Amino acid sequence: MLSVPYLREHREEAIAGLKKRGVEAAPLIDKVMALDDERKTQQQAHDGLLAEMNRLSKSIGQLYKEGKREEAEEKKAAVSALKEKASGLEAARKDTLLALQEVLEQIPNVPHETVAAGQSEEDNVLVREGELAAAPNQKKPHWDIAKDLDILDFELGNVLTGSGFPVFRGKGARLQRALISYFLDQAQEQGYEEVMPPLLVNADSAYATGQLPDKEGQMYTITEDQLYLIPTAEVPITNIYRGRLLEESDLPRKHVGYTPCFRREAGSYGKDVRGLNRVHQFDKVEIVQLVHPEHSYQVLEDMVSYVESLVQSLELPYRIVRLCGGDLGFTSALTYDFEVYAAAQDKWLEVSSVSNFEDFQSQRLNCRFRDDNKKKHLVHTLNGSALALPRIMAALLENHQDSHGIVVPEVLRPYTGFDRI
RNA sequence: GGAGAGGUGGCCGAGCGGUCGAAGGCGCACGCCUGGAAAGCGUGUAUACCCUAACCGGGUAUCGCGGGUUCGAAUCCCGCUCUCUCCGCCA
CATH class of the missing domain: 3.30.930.10 (Bira Bifunctional Protein; Domain 2)
Known part of the structure; x- marks a missing residue:
């Protein structure tokens, strides 16, 4: 299949090429872009959340070593809360990825410049x-x-x-x-x-x-x-x-x-x-x-x-x-x-x-x-x-x-x- | 098909539930040393995605694959898969 970066950088070329197959690619490509943007946004949010959880978890270990049990327990609760949020985000990200994949799979290869337009x-x-x-x-x-x-x-x-x-x-x-x-x-x-x-x-x-x-x-x-x-x-x-x-x-x-x-x-x-x-x-x-x-x-x-x-x-x-x-x-x-x-x-x-x-x-x-x-x-x-x-x-x-x-x-x-x- | 053992970075090989992307060695790259080389010394050496002008820096994920337990898993549990040994069956 075609790669997202290719479609981003060669959008017009791809559209023109695919037209020779009789494929109207613009809507598909736009969908790819939109889904890829969404994917990035979701990843940023998700990664950020995970980073926060990782930081907290590390500090919990430290707190236990120092014998600060109560503080540790508090943080545990905080991480648990974040965890729920993270799993929601992850599910959404997976859905987006799947949807993106699905659209990409619908786009055929772009014909070489020497290929003539035609139906059969x-x-x-x-x-x-x-x-x-x-x-x-x-x-x-x-x-x-x-x-x-x-x-x-x-x-x-x-x-x-x-x-x-x-x-x-x-x-x-x-x-x-x-x-x-x-x-x-x-x-x-x-x-x-x-x-x-x-x-x-x-x-x-x-x-x-x-x-x-x-x-x-x-x-x-x-x-x-x-x-x-x-x-x-x-x-x-x-x-x-x-x-x-x-x-x-x-x-x-x-x-x-x-x-x-x-x-x-x-x-x-x-x-x-x-x-x-x-x-x-x-x-x-x-x-x-x-x-x-x-x-x-x-x-x-x-x-x-x-x-x-x-x-x-x-x-x-x-x-x-x-x-x-x-x-x-x-x-x-x-x-x-x-x-x-x-x-x-x-x-x-x-x-x-x-x-x-x-x-x-x-x-x-x-x-x-x-x-x-x-x-x-x-x-x-x-x-x-x-x-x-x-x-x-x-x-x-x-x-x-x-x-x-x-x-x-x-x-x-x-x-x-x-x-x- | 049955029983057992095991799957960690390019390779070999450590790894107590916490600071492990992961010790150490080999290999490789670069530098020093040398007339040149070897040896020696030093430095570096996974992949993908995201942030970023950046192959600088930062974040996330990845220790066969997928789930689970946990605040936290290479480390514990479950399923699958592959490799090796033994047995069975068989061209």
Whole structure:
């Protein structure tokens, strides 16, 4: 979330920026200021009272030592009286703090200056486009080819779990694993440290990366233990740094992780749900960086280039768009989406989202670094899918098909052990 | 899951209910010393928020977390949590 000092010092900038999201921020910011002022006043009163009580209590000890019992008893009564007053003040202060928190949680991140105003994906800006390869001579949707080749079973998933839980099998499963290994190996070459995090996280973690409270309905919940299935590896990986104080020389921290991701996708029934286009459990390799604020936008571009190189290496037609204000995630300041073209469906499928959150996440994460002067600053966090598997699989099947089956891209062959399906 | 032991500052380690944000040591920083270094000596060395022009000074809170007792708690009581040891169960 945004910090109060930021909102104080950059009020107009924040209002203008948030307008690009269609958010009317002025009333919210005013409320933040008012609550913060109230909080300060209350703290002053409360602290003063406590100081008085502390002074008296100390003197009581002294009085007892000197044997002045009566005087001590008098003071005891005085402190007791103050105590009641103090607890009232404290309750009020807590309420104010909670109210302040609540308002802050409603304010999304301020979009970067390059973000266009806009309401939906219609307003996203095309950044660049890969070459469109020659269309395959056969155009079966991936769910049909997959069935023909017996590499993917949607019906079986229905039996085991429910819709949106496909079962990969045979060469399909092998291809899936090849993609994961390939993506992990590539990221390691770029200096990302691999991690295998837990797939369940607690509420603190979900809160720090912004899944709670805004996106609670999107996560599967283990109510008995108050845990959440991760919707993305971003959550556990970023939370490695929750509450941490780093040295400037520790930066950047670069991590890559493969995890299954679980999403309820509530409210999206009927929208592009065929085949692998939208599923409840999917595999994804995620890259995460924590960097010095001065470098975060350079790093964002680097991450975009890296993801682009992955998509290119898979010989898929792609395009990169810069999300407009309205399409931007709550916590992001700037996001690039990667879409690949699925030839048979004649559709663009989102396969990666690369974002700079600036210090919006680290504020909640409370992850800072210390510079040479021992001053502490919030780090900037970034992440990106590199890549999300199902739609990559869909695009591979649709774009690399011929009448005999599927041609496996060159880079994956060392991993699959076969060049055709 | 059961039994026991324990969680104190960057680390180690003291701490009777009162003047303890916390002895001492190590480490670290700066200074002195030295041709230079080591040793030695000296000084300093937690975090957050509030007051303040101030990274000077002052206030409040923090000794795993949360409650309670008390005029006053690192010190007493209760709950939780984590670590270690033993037992049970188990991929």
